Amino acid sequence: MNQKTVLRIAAVISGISGVVILTGVIYPIVSYNSIYSKNYTKFVSPLTGVTEKSVQSTVSNTITGTNNIDYTDASTWFPGAAGEGDFISTQVKYFTISVPKLRIDNATVAIGGRDLNKSLVQYPGTALPGKRGNSVIFGHSVLPIFYNPKNYISIFSLLPTLQKGDEIDVNYDGVSYVYRVEEMFEVYPTDIQVLDQDYSDSFLTLVTCVPPGDPTNPKRLIVRARVVPPTN
Numbered sequence: 001m002n003q004k005t006v007l008r009i010a011a012v013i014s015g016i017s018g019v020v021i022l023t024g025v026i027y028p029i030v031s032y033n034s035i036y037s038k039n040y041t042k043f044v045s046p047l048t049g050v051t052e053k054s055v056q057s058t059v060s061n062t063i064t065g066t067n068n069i070d071y072t073d074a075s076t077w078f079p080g081a082a083g084e085g086d087f088i089s090t091q092v093k094y095f096t097i098s099v100p101k102l103r104i105d106n107a108t109v110a111i112g113g114r115d116l117n118k119s120l121v122q123y124p125g126t127a128l129p130g131k132r133g134n135s136v137i138f139g140h141s142v143l144p145i146f147y148n149p150k151n152y153i154s155i156f157s158l159l160p161t162l163q164k165g166d167e168i169d170v171n172y173d174g175v176s177y178v179y180r181v182e183e184m185f186e187v188y189p190t191d192i193q194v195l196d197q198d199y200s201d202s203f204l205t206l207v208t209c210v211p212p213g214d215p216t217n218p219k220r221l222i223v224r225a226r227v228v229p230p231t232n
Contacts, residue, residue: 094119095129095172097137102158103149106171109137116140119152123195127202129172130227134203136195143213156208159221160184168204168225179204179225186210186219194222202227 096106110119127133139156206223
């Protein structure tokens with residue numbers, strides 16, 4: 001085999017590899033928008049002084065790099081909803097959640113933490129599991145091909161594949177609770193009312209950036225679940 005043939009083969013292999021890698025990066029983002037995103041109820045900012053134009057401007061700034069956001073810091077996900085100091089606790093406590101469909105088993109949720117590299121994070125001021133109110137939990141996501149349910153950087157990458165009726169198990173202070181998914185929808189970072197409390201029952205809200213793997217992450221996926229009453 002002469003040198004030209006070897007170079008041609010190497011070029012073909014390199015080209016195919018490039019296409020495979022590019023497809024692996026772009027396809028998950030495109031497929032999310034075409035398969036999952038269209039199924040969610042859109043929740044567009046109704047906040048006073050917030051318009052669709054201003055929201056799109058914020059997203060545009062993120063895409064062009066004007067906003068340098070660290071998405072592993074939970075305090076950056078809903079700007080203006082809480083300050084950095086609200087995420088700091090003098091005594092950090094934990095509880096765990098499991099999502100059987102996503103193979104997430106006893107993942108740690110930090111109460112008062114903010115580093116999504118190390119754990120899931122409960123948003124400060126939201127209800128504790130099993131209590132009346134809305135317990136809001138943030139988790140990071142990356143390209144689905146890198147999904148690892150034991151790695152907190154990728155733990156919520158497959159969150160969009162959940163469906164109504166799927167169950168989430170929570171263990172808090174030695175007590176186990178089962179929550180059942182009731183709705184899924186997308187919001188912008190300005191839609192901080194998803195953090196509001198509803199004391200009619202015990203709710204659990206899982207939040208991640210979408211589309212998974214999109215470095216701009218312009219939206220937040222909200223998975224809202226309600227506690228399942230224990231059977232006697």
